[in-house]
Amino acid sequence: MTDSKILIIDDDRELGEMLKExxxxxxxxxxxxxxxxxxxxxxxxxxxxxLILDIxxxxxxxxxxxKEIRKSSDIxxxxxxxxxxxxxxxxxxEFGADDYLSKxxxxxxxxxxxxxxxxxxxxxxxxxxxxxxxxLELDVRSRRVNAGGESIRLTGTEFELLRCLAESPGxxxxxxxLTQQVLGRRHLPYDRSIDTHVSNVxxxxxxxxxxxxxIRSQRGVGYLLLVDE
Amino acid sequence: xxxxxIRIFASFWSIIVITIIAAAAIxxxxxxxxxxxxxxFEDSDAVLExxxxxxxxxxxxLADWLRSLPGAAESLVFVVDDNGKDLLGRQLPSPVxxxxxxxxxxxxGRRPPKPDTRNIRPARPFTxxxxxxxxxxxxFVLPARSITTRWLVDRGRGGLVIxxxxxxxxxxxxxxxxxxxxxRRFRESANAIAGGNLDTRVAESVGKRRDEIGLLAxxxxxxxxxxxxxxxxxxxxxxxxxxxxxxxxxxxxxxxELARRKTGDLVELDKxxxxxxxxxxxxxxxxxYSRLDSDSHEVRSSIALDELLRSVVxxxxxxxxxxxxxxxxxxxxxxxxxxDGYPNALRSxxxxxxxxxxxxxxxxxxxxxxxxxxxxxAVISVEDQGGGVREHELERIFEPFYRSTARQxxxxxxxxxxxxxxxxxxxxxxxxxxxxxxxxxGLCVEIRLPVAD
Numbered sequence: 279m280t281d282s283k284i285l286i287i288d289d290d291r292e293l294g295e296m297l298k299e300x301x302x303x304x305x306x307x308x309x310x311x312x313x314x315x316x317x318x319x320x321x322x323x324x325x326x327x328x329l330i331l332d333i334x335x336x337x338x339x340x341x342x343x344x345k346e347i348r349k350s351s352d353i354x355x356x357x358x359x360x361x362x363x364x365x366x367x368x369x370x371x372e373f374g375a376d377d378y379l380s381k382x383x384x385x386x387x388x389x390x391x392x393x394x395x396x397x398x399x400x401x402x403x404x405x406x407x408x409x410x411x412x413x414l415e416l417d418v419r420s421r422r423v424n425a426g427g428e429s430i431r432l433t434g435t436e437f438e439l440l441r442c443l444a445e446s447p448g449x450x451x452x453x454x455x456l457t458q459q460v461l462g463r464r465h466l467p468y469d470r471s472i473d474t475h476v477s478n479v480x481x482x483x484x485x486x487x488x489x490x491x492x493i494r495s496q497r498g499v500g501y502l503l504l505v506d507e
Numbered sequence: 508x509x510x511x512x513i514r515i516f517a518s519f520w521s522i523i524v525i526t527i528i529a530a531a532a533i534x535x536x537x538x539x540x541x542x543x544x545x546x547x548f549e550d551s552d553a554v555l556e557x558x559x560x561x562x563x564x565x566x567x568x569l570a571d572w573l574r575s576l577p578g579a580a581e582s583l584v585f586v587v588d589d590n591g592k593d594l595l596g597r598q599l600p601s602p603v604x605x606x607x608x609x610x611x612x613x614x615x616g617r618r619p620p621k622p623d624t625r626n627i628r629p630a631r632p633f634t635x636x637x638x639x640x641x642x643x644x645x646x647f648v649l650p651a652r653s654i655t656t657r658w659l660v661d662r663g664r665g666g667l668v669i670x671x672x673x674x675x676x677x678x679x680x681x682x683x684x685x686x687x688x689x690x691r692r693f694r695e696s697a698n699a700i701a702g703g704n705l706d707t708r709v710a711e712s713v714g715k716r717r718d719e720i721g722l723l724a725x726x727x728x729x730x731x732x733x734x735x736x737x738x739x740x741x742x743x744x745x746x747x748x749x750x751x752x753x754x755x756x757x758x759x760x761x762x763x764e765l766a767r768r769k770t771g772d773l774v775e776l777d778k779x780x781x782x783x784x785x786x787x788x789x790x791x792x793x794x795x796y797s798r799l800d801s802d803s804h805e806v807r808s809s810i811a812l813d814e815l816l817r818s819v820v821x822x823x824x825x826x827x828x829x830x831x832x833x834x835x836x837x838x839x840x841x842x843x844x845x846x847d848g849y850p851n852a853l854r855s856x857x858x859x860x861x862x863x864x865x866x867x868x869x870x871x872x873x874x875x876x877x878x879x880x881x882x883x884x885a886v887i888s889v890e891d892q893g894g895g896v897r898e899h900e901l902e903r904i905f906e907p908f909y910r911s912t913a914r915q916x917x918x919x920x921x922x923x924x925x926x927x928x929x930x931x932x933x934x935x936x937x938x939x940x941x942x943x944x945x946x947x948x949g950l951c952v953e954i955r956l957p958v959a960d
Contacts, residue, residue: 290754296761303768334750360749360794382757382787384780385764466825498818 281307282396283324287317287343288332288358300385306392314338318346321353328392331375332358333366341369348374354395354434358383371474376435377461378471394462398438411444412491412505414483425488435460436479439472443503447491452500476501511686511719518682526671540650545633548584548648554634557586557646561638569636569644570594585647594644602630603647610645689713689720693727705735745797749790756787792925796907799852799932809959810850812885813840816878819857827865836865840878844885847959848937856933856941859926860889860952867893872949880958887954895945904943905931930954 284306286294294310301308311317314335321329329347333340344355357370357378367378377391409416415424421437423430432440438460443451456472457465465472480493491505548554553576560568566588573586573594586594591607593599599607606629633648692712699707708731713724760783767776820838846853864874872892879886896904903909908924927943930952934941939956 290757293754293758293761296758296765300761300765360746360753360791382753382760382783385761497814498821 281305282327284308284328285326286310286330289336314343329353329355331355344373352433368474374433409444411447416441416444425486430482430486435475439475440479447503447505450496450500450502518678522675522678525674544650545648558636561636565639583649587645589643605629749794752790759783796925796929799936809845809847812844816840823861836874838876842878842880844880845959846956852933852936856930859930863926864889864891867891883958885956885958888951890946890951891949893949895950901943
């Protein structure tokens with residue numbers, strides 16, 4: 279098994295070094311860049327499996343880096359935010375980060391999230407390769423979504439979310455289950471990540487002109503994909 | 508006008524000068540006219556004719572003469588007998604009446620009557636004639652009266668007072684307006700700034716005045732600039748401090764995990780881990796508390812309180828269920844009620860109060876959360892079974908890091924002593940009030956919020 283390449287953009291050099299040591303036994307090879315500009319350059323020059331991006335960066339902010347990356351790449355991204363800073367966290371998810379961790383994080387938690395995202399982004403072949411719901415077609419192998427011949431760009435997390443809902447159209451999927459399947463962790467109180475991802479997917483579907491199926495929420499329970507036959 | 512000093516000085520000065528000049532001019536003009544008319548009357552033979560008529564036909568002759576005088580265009584002639592009556596029975600003007608009253612008083616050796624309140628100057632008698640019956644007839648010649656002169660003269664100096672009042676009222680009103688209007692703007696702006704709207708400035712609304720008020724407006728705005736800058740710096744500082752404190756914490760946690768790998772699980776490492784987490788939570792709360800200070804970057808929106816409560820209670824239940832707390836939370840929120848406010852601040856407020864209650868409840872004690880409506884106010888009450896606090900501490904528990912003597916221990920360490928302080932600030936930010944009281948078995952915290960119309 280080849281090592282997965284992970285890039286961390288964080289101005290804390292020591293943290294990067296320690297994380298590198300921490301992740302190495304799990305076949306994760308971490309490289310660090312200390313600024314957004316350097317990080318963007320590294321992303322262009324090499325290919326990476328995952329990016330860890332700190333939101334508080336000197337110079338170009340983490341959010342700006344995130345926006346820049348999302349213009350051209352669907353690479354899985356975990357944002358590092360300051361705890362209690364809901365605005366940053368929500369902004370991060372809105373601009374297409376896959377997950378977030380608040381700093382200072384428990385490194386085991388980071389490892390778990392990295393593994394969850396990696397597992398998900400590996401092509402699975404046990405399920406059927408295509409799901410059709412309403413005007414949507416989900417190609418599970420290539421992780422592509424088509425609506426009437428047009429392709430809709432979703433991040434890995436967004437695709438996974440849509441797939442979870444599409445596997446049982448018309449049925450409410452509880453948030454706990456969505457968090458488990460999409461983000462690979464248990465749903466915690468005060469966690470609105472799934473809601474933000476749902477609103478991102480909704481936004482992308484509606485700007486692609488898709489109104490069938492539509493994602494509905496069941497307050498306090500979860501979400502469902504509603505299909506009009 | 509450049510200076511407020513000059514403006515005020517000139518206004519008062521001009522009121523006084525105008526009044527004095529007007530009074531003098533009117534008085535002078537009236538005296539001059541009276542003199543002129545008397546002269547004309549004297550130049551005519553009227554008095555001789557009157558004297559002749561009186562000696563021939565007595566009182567009736569004099570009356571006939573008076574009646575035969577040409578219709579007075581410029582003058583009025585009155586003949587008054589010693590009873591103080593006009594021969595033609597006309598109503599006497601007040602200066603004449605006053606003059607007569609004074610003369611009769613003098614005759615009887617009394618002090619002249621005091622001028623009446625209207626401060627009327629007595630008319631000067633033109634001449635006196637003695638009739639065959641030894642009665643004295645006094646002739647008065649007065650200038651004919653236009654409406655304004657009659658108005659002025661009949662009221663004596665009172666007329667002048669009224670004129671002065673009018674002029675001074677106008678000038679004073681203008682002066683007061685030029686001062687009070689900008690002052691009102693200042694008040695509005697000061698209140699807006701106190702209310703957290705640091706963008707407020709006055710110079711624009713006061714206009715391009717170059718007097719003291721204009722300068723004050725510039726100074727006011729400079730002060731507001733400074734305040735805003737200081738506030739931004741403070742916010743920035745808090746953010747940076749929290750970031751700077753968290754970076755070593757982040758390294759500490761990674762180092763801890765690396766140590767754990769090398770040495771195996773030690774109880775001490777768990778403790779270090781737990782304390783690190785606590786420290787982080789405390790930093791988070793300080794940050795939250797300082798953010799709630801005056802400005803919220805949140806957008807105001809309408810919040811359904813019943814839904815908010817349900818979701819917060821669910822989260823707290825989940826959190827404490829997960830931590831193994833035995834206290835259960837009962838929620839009574841059947842009233843639908845919506846308020847206008849900052850959703851995150853309000854959520855944090857309710858959350859902190861409920862967490863505080865759960866942390867202080869004895870193991871089997873329930874926390875009772877209730878939402879009700881009282882006189883267009885939404886009341887959220889959170890009651891625990893934790894024994895309450897002493898009466899004199901009821902207000903102080905909302906101070907940051909205040910530790911109640913009755914509640915010290917594990918629990919207050921968990922909240923970092925900021926939970927209720929955050930709740931208090933968040934309530935104030937949403938225009939509400941928060942208060943605590945001792946209930947049967949514990950503390951009851953009540954949050955009151957104005958309901959949206």
